Amino acid sequence: MTRSSDSALSVEVTHRQGTFSLDVSFAAPGGVTALFGRSGAGKTTLVGAIGGLLRPARGRIALGDRVLLDTERGIFVPRHRRRIGTVFQEGRLFPHLSVRQNLLFGRWFAPRSEGGAGFDAVVDLLGIAPLLGRRPAGLSGGEKQRVAIGRALLAKPRLLLMDEPLSALDDARKAEILPYVERLRDEAGVPIVYVSHSVAEVARLADTLVVLEGGRVAAAGPAGEILSRLDVAPLAGAREAGAVLDARVAAQDEGFGLTILHTRAGPLRVPRIDLPLGTALRVQVPARDVLLSLGAPVGTSALNVLPAVVAEIRARDGAGAEVRLDCGGAALLARITRLSLSEMGLAPGSRVFAVVKSVALDRRSGAASRLPRYDGTT
Amino acid sequence: MAAWLGPDALVALRLSLLVAGTATAASLPPGLAVAVLLARGRFPGRAVLDTVVHLPLVLPPVVTGYLLLIVFGRRGPVGAWLHDALGVTLAFRWTGAALACAVMGFPLMVRAMRLSLESVDRRLEEAAGTLGAHPVAVFALVTLPLVLPGIIAGLILSFARAMGEFGATITFVANIPGETQTLPSAIYTFTQVPGGEAEALKLTLVSVAVSTTALVVSEVLARRVSRRMLA
Numbered sequence: 001m002t003r004s005s006d007s008a009l010s011v012e013v014t015h016r017q018g019t020f021s022l023d024v025s026f027a028a029p030g031g032v033t034a035l036f037g038r039s040g041a042g043k044t045t046l047v048g049a050i051g052g053l054l055r056p057a058r059g060r061i062a063l064g065d066r067v068l069l070d071t072e073r074g075i076f077v078p079r080h081r082r083r084i085g086t087v088f089q090e091g092r093l094f095p096h097l098s099v100r101q102n103l104l105f106g107r108w109f110a111p112r113s114e115g116g117a118g119f120d121a122v123v124d125l126l127g128i129a130p131l132l133g134r135r136p137a138g139l140s141g142g143e144k145q146r147v148a149i150g151r152a153l154l155a156k157p158r159l160l161l162m163d164e165p166l167s168a169l170d171d172a173r174k175a176e177i178l179p180y181v182e183r184l185r186d187e188a189g190v191p192i193v194y195v196s197h198s199v200a201e202v203a204r205l206a207d208t209l210v211v212l213e214g215g216r217v218a219a220a221g222p223a224g225e226i227l228s229r230l231d232v233a234p235l236a237g238a239r240e241a242g243a244v245l246d247a248r249v250a251a252q253d254e255g256f257g258l259t260i261l262h263t264r265a266g267p268l269r270v271p272r273i274d275l276p277l278g279t280a281l282r283v284q285v286p287a288r289d290v291l292l293s294l295g296a297p298v299g300t301s302a303l304n305v306l307p308a309v310v311a312e313i314r315a316r317d318g319a320g321a322e323v324r325l326d327c328g329g330a331a332l333l334a335r336i337t338r339l340s341l342s343e344m345g346l347a348p349g350s351r352v353f354a355v356v357k358s359v360a361l362d363r364r365s366g367a368a369s370r371l372p373r374y375d376g377t378t
Numbered sequence: 379m380a381a382w383l384g385p386d387a388l389v390a391l392r393l394s395l396l397v398a399g400t401a402t403a404a405s406l407p408p409g410l411a412v413a414v415l416l417a418r419g420r421f422p423g424r425a426v427l428d429t430v431v432h433l434p435l436v437l438p439p440v441v442t443g444y445l446l447l448i449v450f451g452r453r454g455p456v457g458a459w460l461h462d463a464l465g466v467t468l469a470f471r472w473t474g475a476a477l478a479c480a481v482m483g484f485p486l487m488v489r490a491m492r493l494s495l496e497s498v499d500r501r502l503e504e505a506a507g508t509l510g511a512h513p514v515a516v517f518a519l520v521t522l523p524l525v526l527p528g529i530i531a532g533l534i535l536s537f538a539r540a541m542g543e544f545g546a547t548i549t550f551v552a553n554i555p556g557e558t559q560t561l562p563s564a565i566y567t568f569t570q571v572p573g574g575e576a577e578a579l580k581l582t583l584v585s586v587a588v589s590t591t592a593l594v595v596s597e598v599l600a601r602r603v604s605r606r607m608l609a
Binding site: 078 | 512
């Protein structure tokens with residue numbers, strides 16, 4: 001993963017489109033930066049500005065030391081010279097070309113001297129070898145997006161801009177593509193700006209998170225930190241909010257088919273995952289799946305009960321409230337009702353037990369930046 | 379066929395194909411350019427260009443022919459210059475017939491190509507741009523292949539119009555056998571002389587056959603192109 005400053009993207013854009021105004025400023029240090037926000041938050045406008053599809057009223061955009069836009073100095077690098085490989089929501093494959101020709105399209109224009117990913121490596125990475133001779137019209141939605149990703153990658157981009165690449169797909173197709181995006185992040189060495197309105201995708205992929213709301217940056221920083229902030233949680237929507245924990249495979253319980261993960265918040269027992277001991281991964285703990293209890297629950301079916309301290313409480317309109325917990329230094333989010341809040345008499349500093357009903361897993365590569373192999377060895 | 383058709387009729391058929399082919403081929407570059415301007419361009423005078431291009435469609439052909447005669451005749455402003463500077467004469471020559479046919483078919487050609495251009499998904503062109511393609515390359519590699527069915531349709535319409543052109547041609551370049559007497563002019567001539575009906579009918583059948591063939595060819599080509607994009 002490239003983290004050097006030459007791949008850093010810095011964006012400062014002010015733009016007006018009808019009644020909508022965009023005024024954002026952020027830096028993406030490399031790796032995967034997610035631009036996260038609801039529809040109408042300004043994601044698409046921002047993508048257009050970065051990719052050179054629209055000319056913002058004011059702003060400065062630089063990729064490393066290369067200035068792509070500087071309205072004050074009158075610099076506007078046209079999109080075909082930006083070298084920003086873009087993966088669009090709808091794929092945008094060329095219908096008159098075969099998959100192979102689509103993939104090779106950008107090669108004609110990329111500088112030959114630069115290395116970049118080879119054709120076979122990209123085809124292999126995305127598993128699209130069987131599709132090469134076909135036409136885009138004959139591909140499924142998931143296959144189209146994989147080809148679109150490959151096409152962008154083969155143009156030897158300095159930055160990969162992915163504009164809600166999975167939003168047009170159903171859950172099964174999403175699940176089919178996400179691992180490829182993860183491999184991309186871990187193996188391709190190209191910084192990625194990933195635009196999404198899905199917390200699950202963002203939690204799974206992003207190193208850095210930029211939260212947009214109403215055309216402004218609501219929060220920006222390391223993904224794990226931002227996702228467990230209470231002011232960000234409501235933006236994610238009731239179903240998707242949740243803290244992200246870094247975890248490590250600590251033990252396998254063969255008898256009961258469980259895997260024990262070690263996190264800063266404490267051990268978590270999850271249905272067995274076939275990963276070697278010590279493998280680093282990321283788990284998301286959905287706020288709606290965290291129950292709070294004043295005493296240590298006894299005689300419960302819940303496997304994961306973690307002692308915690310209430311750090312912050314935010315009541316919402318309606319019945320809900322969000323509680324940020326401090327679990328041995330790690331943050332957890334819980335969504336409970338305001339009624340429970342008042343009956344339990346919770347306040348910052350209260351000692352509680354967090355009952356974690358479920359965790360969502362993200363296969364996270366370790367320091368070696370390699371995808372752990374699913375070979376079943378433990 | 380040579381025996382079946384009289385020598386005059388055969389000459390007229392050959393001339394018609396030459397005139398229509400030349401008119402269509404010569405119209406393609408300016409036709410495509412104007413179609414692009416009208417479909418994509420934002421410039422003052424766009425409405426004027428649009429109107430001028432469409433004029434031959436609504437003017438009586440005789441009027442168009444007469445205007446051509448005034449402008450491109452030996453004494454006309456453009457015609458005189460062409461004759462003196464380049465040694466090209468259009469009036470009463472088959473090249474003049476081709477010009478008349480090209481002008482008459484131009485709006486049809488432009489219209490077909492323009493509609494096709496307007497239906498191109500511009501987002502595909504954007505995508506090509508982000509892949510590093512210069513706008514000229516985008517046009518050649520993405521836009522043109524996508525509008526190919528429209529270009530074919532425009533060519534066929536222009537060719538068919540040229541094969542049938544009568545009013546503007548006869549006004550501009552008259553009806554000279556072997557030089558400007560195209561199929562319609564020949565049919566008209568045969569109907570004016572006693573005993574010419576049989577020959578006129580034969581030429582009519584030939585005309586129907588040529589036009590039908592053109593239609594079928596265009597249909598087959600267009601289908602082949604769109605099938606390539608769908609399968």
